[in-house]
Structures are given as structure tokens and as C-alpha cells.
Amino acid sequence: MPNRPVLDFWYELASPYACLSALRIEGLADEAGVNLRWRPFLLGPIFAAQGWSTSPYELYPAKGRYMWRDTVRRARRQGLEFAKPTEFPQNSLAATRLALAGREEGWAPAFSKALFRAQFGEGLNIADEAVLSAALKEAGRDPGATLPLARNEEIRARLKAETEYAKSLGIFGAPFFVTEHGEPFWGDDRLEEALEWAREGR
Amino acid sequence: MPNRPVLDFWYELASPYACLSALRIEGLADEAGVNLRWRPFLLGPIFAAQGWSTSPYELYPAKGRYMWRDTVRRARRQGLEFAKPTEFPQNSLAATRLALAGREEGWAPAFSKALFRAQFGEGLNIADEAVLSAALKEAGRDPGATLPLARNEEIRARLKAETEYAKSLGIFGAPFFVTEHGEPFWGDDRLEEALEWAREGR
Numbered sequence: 228m229p230n231r232p233v234l235d236f237w238y239e240l241a242s243p244y245a246c247l248s249a250l251r252i253e254g255l256a257d258e259a260g261v262n263l264r265w266r267p268f269l270l271g272p273i274f275a276a277q278g279w280s281t282s283p284y285e286l287y288p289a290k291g292r293y294m295w296r297d298t299v300r301r302a303r304r305q306g307l308e309f310a311k312p313t314e315f316p317q318n319s320l321a322a323t324r325l326a327l328a329g330r331e332e333g334w335a336p337a338f339s340k341a342l343f344r345a346q347f348g349e350g351l352n353i354a355d356e357a358v359l360s361a362a363l364k365e366a367g368r369d370p371g372a373t374l375p376l377a378r379n380e381e382i383r384a385r386l387k388a389e390t391e392y393a394k395s396l397g398i399f400g401a402p403f404f405v406t407e408h409g410e411p412f413w414g415d416d417r418l419e420e421a422l423e424w425a426r427e428g429r
Numbered sequence: 430m431p432n433r434p435v436l437d438f439w440y441e442l443a444s445p446y447a448c449l450s451a452l453r454i455e456g457l458a459d460e461a462g463v464n465l466r467w468r469p470f471l472l473g474p475i476f477a478a479q480g481w482s483t484s485p486y487e488l489y490p491a492k493g494r495y496m497w498r499d500t501v502r503r504a505r506r507q508g509l510e511f512a513k514p515t516e517f518p519q520n521s522l523a524a525t526r527l528a529l530a531g532r533e534e535g536w537a538p539a540f541s542k543a544l545f546r547a548q549f550g551e552g553l554n555i556a557d558e559a560v561l562s563a564a565l566k567e568a569g570r571d572p573g574a575t576l577p578l579a580r581n582e583e584i585r586a587r588l589k590a591e592t593e594y595a596k597s598l599g600i601f602g603a604p605f606f607v608t609e610h611g612e613p614f615w616g617d618d619r620l621e622e623a624l625e626w627a628r629e630g631r
Contacts, residue, residue, distance in 0.1 A: 277489055287479055289601040293615055300622075399491040413495055416618045420502075 231262045232407060234425040237393055239270040239401035240319040240353060243298045244415040246343035248402040251305055252418060259422040265335045267326035268393045270401055282316040312346050318354040321377040325359065327386050328376040337366035433464045434609060436627040439595055441472040441603040442521040442555060445500045446617040448545035450604040453507055454620060461624040467537045469528040470595045472603055484518040514548050520556040523579040529588050530578040539568035
């Protein structure tokens, strides 16, 4: 709908907390009268720039153990079963390029939610072409026609630019929410507060 | 009160989020019918063990900038003015030893709250003897008789043991809450959830 406030929802497809937000954000945004802009990006290059070779949850095992306990608890409150996938963190490059391709055509949310459920609900790997294909189908896309977009030069360049832009905004984790006035909120536990600020035009 | 559930409140005196919890936890615990155990400890040795020479908020500037914005927002909701102190992170060693000395005598909460207010409300340095003295007075102690406890051998050893114990529990940040059944909660934003679990005996 036009003239409603907009909230940018920055998400990394390999992030457990971004998953929790993705699977509950639409209902909450609707209630708040806020339009969402789904903005897939990559945390890998941002982590690498600060000297991390992988997810901080892998680099700092105590933090990782806690995170899985916390996300399982939070997921349960949302009525979701949640578990660490066999592979973690996953390579989200192809998935993120596809999600970005789907932004303008409007299928990024359905595709992203399908991938989050596959990864953290069923333990599947979103780098697998079969998993990507199933998610595209769930989002109403033809995998044969759509999968090649993961290697499309223009999409690759756009994703690089999006990730650079995220970094320039000071984004260092996911999910990250930014209001039209630039107010930043980090983490699934700030989703309600971000929507409140967006709704109030702050 | 006896027979009420107990929640361990692990806090580092130089931590902004621990400050937010310390200044609101007592009323919430009372409402929930939960007894608190205030457990001062040092994050420095835990950070050092994972290769960090200082606070992650200093090591990762984007995270640091966001943290100050977030804590100021959260403090405002609590009716508090909050600001980055001139020196950050502060050396909390003497302060923490004193707080530990005050645990058994019951003045650790009042002393710790006075230090948090001095540090994040007034920008003072809790390593200064004058600031420690003022906080001791606020907690009803005689500074002249109490300050030497910061160099007491037994207290030093007890703080080392407490910090080691915190590490063994998987504590990697502050504030950290642990129920009697060992359920861990990290961060000021998990305080309500921790009290709920404690109250329900989980």
C-alpha cells in the first residue's frame, strides 16, 4: 500500500535469527501498518572485513552453544521446531543472488521463507540445487528458468553493491532493521521496537 | 525470602547492558517472586581467553556505535539518561573485588548500582578511588575501612574463582542470568524471560 511507512528488513539467508524474523515479520508489519522492503545481503564479506573467517558462532563456541539454545527457545514461542542444520554456517551465495533477483518481481519473501524453513526446520543445505529448486517452486517460479539467475552478471554486481551499502550503513549482523529515518535495530529481539519506530515515522 | 526460586544475576561492572539490568532488575524480580543472587565477575579474562584484547565494542567499531545508540534508547524507556563515559571500557577490577566483598554482607547491590549510575549516568571512572568511596558511602559503608578489601588476598582469590566458574558455565558476556536448573539467558533483553523461567521453576 502507498503512503505507509517503510521498514527495511536486511537479512542473511544463513542466519538463524534472521530466520526467526522472516517467519513472523509479515503479520507484525501488517498489524503495525508498515510496508516491508526485504533486503537479502551477505554477512560473509562483512565478517571477513573484520577479520572473521566464518560465523562468530563457530569462532566462539560458548556463544554458538548459547545461540542454538536461545533460538530453539524463541522458535518454540513462535510455534516452530528449530534445529542446527547438519552444515553450519551454510554457503548462501546462490540463494541470496536468487532472492535478490526475486525482489522486484515480488517473490523474494516466499522464496526466502521456504529456504529458512528448509534450513532450520528440516536441516537441509540451501546451497543444494534441489533445495533451491524446491524453494523456487514454493514461490511459484519455474526452477529451470530461474536458477540461471544465480550466475547472472548483473545480479552478481547488484548483490555486491547491496552488501557494500549494508556495510556503509553500519550493518554488522542479521537481521537488521532500518527505518526511513535511518534508525537502526539489530536482532530478532528488536523487531517489535523497529516496527514501532517505523510506524511512528521516527 | 526463603523457598522462593533463585536467579543468578551475573554482571560485569564495566558493561553498559549490565547497567541497564542492574537498575531495573529488583522491581521485576520482586513482582515475579524470585530471589536474586548478584554475582559480580570480570569479563576481561573471558574476552582475553578468546583472543580479544579489549571490549568487542572497541574491537568492532560498527558494533560499538550501534551499542551506544541501542543502550541510550533502552535507557530512555527506563527513564534514565545514559551516555558513553569518557573512558571505555573501564578497569573494573577494584570495583568488582569490592562488590564481591559486599555480597555476603548484603551491600553489593546498592554499591553496584551506585557505580553503574556514576559510570553511565555521570561519565565517571569507577577505577577512581573517589568514585569507589562515594559508592561505598551510598551503600552505607565506611570507605576507609572497606577500600582495603580491594587488595585483600582472599577476595582476589574468590574473584578469580568466580570468574573461572562463570567461564565454566559458558558465560561469554554480560549481563547473564542462570536459573536454578541451569537455563542460561544472555543480555538485558532476556531479563523478563529469565525471570519467567525462574518463577516457573524451569
